[in-house]
Amino acid sequence: MSDSKFSYSLLATDAQTAARRGRFQTPHGDVDTPGFMPVGTQATVKGLTIKQLRATGAQMVLGNTYHLALRPGADVVAELGGLHGFMGWDGPILTDSGGFQLFSLAKMTRVSEQGAVFRSHIDGHAMELSPERAIEIQELLGSDVAMVLDHVLGLPAERAAIADACDRTVRWAERSLAAARRTDQALFGIVQGGLEADLRVRCAEQLVELGFPGYAVGGLSVGESHAEMCRMLDVTVPVLPADRPRYLMGVGRPIDLLESVARGIDLFDCVMPTRNGRNALAFTDEGTLRLRNARHERDPRPLEADCPCAACRHSRGYLRHLFMAGEMLGPILLSIHNLTYYQRLMHGAREAIGRGEFAAYRAKKLAGWTRGQEP
Amino acid sequence: MSDSKFSYSLLATDAQTAARRGRFQTPHGDVDTPGFMPVGTQATVKGLTIKQLRATGAQMVLGNTYHLALRPGADVVAELGGLHGFMGWDGPILTDSGGFQLFSLAKMTRVSEQGAVFRSHIDGHAMELSPERAIEIQELLGSDVAMVLDHVLGLPAERAAIADACDRTVRWAERSLAAARRTDQALFGIVQGGLEADLRVRCAEQLVELGFPGYAVGGLSVGESHAEMCRMLDVTVPVLPADRPRYLMGVGRPIDLLESVARGIDLFDCVMPTRNGRNALAFTDEGTLRLRNARHERDPRPLEADCPCAACRHSRGYLRHLFMAGEMLGPILLSIHNLTYYQRLMHGAREAIGRGEFAAYRAKKLAGWTRGQEP
Numbered sequence: 001m002s003d004s005k006f007s008y009s010l011l012a013t014d015a016q017t018a019a020r021r022g023r024f025q026t027p028h029g030d031v032d033t034p035g036f037m038p039v040g041t042q043a044t045v046k047g048l049t050i051k052q053l054r055a056t057g058a059q060m061v062l063g064n065t066y067h068l069a070l071r072p073g074a075d076v077v078a079e080l081g082g083l084h085g086f087m088g089w090d091g092p093i094l095t096d097s098g099g100f101q102l103f104s105l106a107k108m109t110r111v112s113e114q115g116a117v118f119r120s121h122i123d124g125h126a127m128e129l130s131p132e133r134a135i136e137i138q139e140l141l142g143s144d145v146a147m148v149l150d151h152v153l154g155l156p157a158e159r160a161a162i163a164d165a166c167d168r169t170v171r172w173a174e175r176s177l178a179a180a181r182r183t184d185q186a187l188f189g190i191v192q193g194g195l196e197a198d199l200r201v202r203c204a205e206q207l208v209e210l211g212f213p214g215y216a217v218g219g220l221s222v223g224e225s226h227a228e229m230c231r232m233l234d235v236t237v238p239v240l241p242a243d244r245p246r247y248l249m250g251v252g253r254p255i256d257l258l259e260s261v262a263r264g265i266d267l268f269d270c271v272m273p274t275r276n277g278r279n280a281l282a283f284t285d286e287g288t289l290r291l292r293n294a295r296h297e298r299d300p301r302p303l304e305a306d307c308p309c310a311a312c313r314h315s316r317g318y319l320r321h322l323f324m325a326g327e328m329l330g331p332i333l334l335s336i337h338n339l340t341y342y343q344r345l346m347h348g349a350r351e352a353i354g355r356g357e358f359a360a361y362r363a364k365k366l367a368g369w370t371r372g373q374e375p
Numbered sequence: 376m377s378d379s380k381f382s383y384s385l386l387a388t389d390a391q392t393a394a395r396r397g398r399f400q401t402p403h404g405d406v407d408t409p410g411f412m413p414v415g416t417q418a419t420v421k422g423l424t425i426k427q428l429r430a431t432g433a434q435m436v437l438g439n440t441y442h443l444a445l446r447p448g449a450d451v452v453a454e455l456g457g458l459h460g461f462m463g464w465d466g467p468i469l470t471d472s473g474g475f476q477l478f479s480l481a482k483m484t485r486v487s488e489q490g491a492v493f494r495s496h497i498d499g500h501a502m503e504l505s506p507e508r509a510i511e512i513q514e515l516l517g518s519d520v521a522m523v524l525d526h527v528l529g530l531p532a533e534r535a536a537i538a539d540a541c542d543r544t545v546r547w548a549e550r551s552l553a554a555a556r557r558t559d560q561a562l563f564g565i566v567q568g569g570l571e572a573d574l575r576v577r578c579a580e581q582l583v584e585l586g587f588p589g590y591a592v593g594g595l596s597v598g599e600s601h602a603e604m605c606r607m608l609d610v611t612v613p614v615l616p617a618d619r620p621r622y623l624m625g626v627g628r629p630i631d632l633l634e635s636v637a638r639g640i641d642l643f644d645c646v647m648p649t650r651n652g653r654n655a656l657a658f659t660d661e662g663t664l665r666l667r668n669a670r671h672e673r674d675p676r677p678l679e680a681d682c683p684c685a686a687c688r689h690s691r692g693y694l695r696h697l698f699m700a701g702e703m704l705g706p707i708l709l710s711i712h713n714l715t716y717y718q719r720l721m722h723g724a725r726e727a728i729g730r731g732e733f734a735a736y737r738a739k740k741l742a743g744w745t746r747g748q749e750p
């Protein structure tokens with residue numbers, strides 16, 4: 001990378017897959033890859049203090065342009081120390097651009113070449129988000145990595161509409177690069193293209209030509225099958241330069257992460273660990289556990305015997321009680337456990353890649369998840 | 376005290392008030408008094424992990440017989456390690472008997488000499504709670520201190536009804552003593568008597584005659600004025616033996632605590648720090664702060680500059696944002712701050728008593744609360 005404040009070091013490549021181990025350096029510290037970023041949409045990873053978040057093993061967290069611009073406002077965040085100072089996280093932060101929320105959350109979004117006009121999901125207030133405005137907001141937030149504003153479509157979609165959104169995403173990416181001013185913030189491009197392999201490839205090639213310090217694969221995890229997602233990675237990732245980090249946005253389940261790592265992805269974010277945790281679902285090496293299930297009532301075992309997290313200091317019976325009694329500590333502890341699980345999964349993946357044994361690691365995890373799956 | 380596993384050591388008496396500093400020894404450790412017990416009704420202090428609870432400075436916590444008997448059931452708690460093992464708290468625990476919940480929460484409670492019959496507030500299930508059953512449940516829970524089942528009335532009440540409930544409370548206390556089997560659990564009697572000074576005195580005298588290892592003042596904080604509460608303590612506390620701990624149940628605001636300490640109370644419990652914290656109200660030496668107030672939007676200051684808690688690592692602006700955005704971390708952090716505030720208040724009280732300067736300490740705190748009160 002040209003800017004000395006950011007660099008990606010490739011440390012090891014797996015023997016049998018495209019998995020790679022690396023280190024992404026940012027002004028707020030290093031991120032070991034492949035790595036998982038907990039989602040802190042509104043400047044907080046739901047239910048965790050900063051100390052607890054750090055204890056899960058997280059190195060980099062995600063914030064959201066759309067949400068923070070609406071509330072409390074980018075100027076408030078800037079005045080209170082930028083996103084790092086505001087939320088009290090001194091490690092690396094990536095901010096999403098808001099492209100996904102324009103598609104998933106905002107009301108009456110209309111996209112033109114200039115940008116998107118929409119109504120806030122909070123109070124219906126009319127707002128505008130252009131590529132330049134998305135950069136301006138993210139520069140106020142002061143994240144280490146900003147994302148370009150992209151044009152996201154739901155799947156399935158017409159090929160013509162996908163091609164149009166894809167081309168617009170590239171034009172917006174170019175405008176974003178031209179608008180960016182901060183030298184302590186890296187801007188990542190986002191590959192769109194729905195499930196059209198050739199459009200994905202073309203979009204990636206055009207973005208690479210523009211020259212970003214990192215690339216994301218977007219527009220997945222929006223309703224397509226696991227196989228379709230893998231197929232898109234198979235065609236897209238090889239186009240991306242080996243000396244830049246690759247980030248798969250919004251994905252996913254543990255199996256999605258390992259299959260994507262096998263295809264050369266370095267960074268992930270997803271709400272699953274926290275959202276499922278709040279809903280009493282725990283991830284383990286033996287599959288998922290639904291803690292409200294009566295069979296856990298008197299179970300003295302922790303979720304996982306070897307897990308160092310705060311939840312695993314308690315019995316499954318106690319965790320079930322917390323959910324049955326509607327106690328906040330249930331969602332808190334399961335969010336902590338699930339985030340810890342994801343971090344441990346990625347840590348294990350990095351170790352396996354270092355030994356050239358990632359394929360075996362993936363197979364072993366998959367076998368455990370399949371074997372232990374709760375009926 | 377007769378049983379060697381429990382003892383109260385009087386360490387210092389204040390020069391100008393009846394405040395006293397002491398140490399209450401239990402099988403799970405010592406409690407410095409005057410001290411505040413956070414309320415963990417359902418085997419969790421709402422929103423805090425055990426590590427966070429310990430970090431507030433809490434030494435002893437409270438659990439509830441009524442709630443835990445209903446859900447998950449005393450046998451489940453016993454099977455999962457007793458209340459200590461179940462919730463993962465290895466310090467002293469006191470369990471309330473359920474008397475207060477029969478009055479405040481249960482449906483269609485009918486009290487007879489035998490005990491109370493009521494319907495669960497959760498599912499309407501009919502249940503019975505007698506003095507003996509309350510002991511049985513608390514022995515299953517395995518708390519360090521159990522409370523006798525008392526007959527609580529709302530205020531105001533007819534003198535005849537108060538006298539009747541008072542006498543019943545004494546008879547039930549005697550039955551409770553006879554029923555108690557565990558030598559590692561101390562049983563506290565509870566003084567009732569409404570706002571009738573002579574009934575309070577008589578009840579206290581009768582309980583002292585029965586000989587408990589500790590005494591509680593109950594039936595306050597149920598609608599009476601601060602002055603009335605103080606008047607009841609003025610007449611009741613002098614009747615209680617100086618070599619046993621004195622516990623004022625369910626009280627209260629910071630000012631209530633200091634006025635009660637001045638009258639010789641050693642132990643407190645109250646939901647105010649956590650309940651108010653969940654509702655965006657913070658206790659400080661400059662009075663209470665309502666964090667949803669717009670004036671905090673851009674305030675970079677912590678709640679209290681010298682507070683070591685996790686909330687005070689953040690700005691008031693950030694805390695306000697969490698509440699406005701409906702984020703769990705707001706209630707969590709304010710619960711932590713308020714519990715820390717109560718512990719620091721009690722710590723300061725103990726230090727002041729040790730120096731014989733408790734009256735000045737109380738006056739200084741009161742001046743701060745009055746001066747800083749938010750409009």
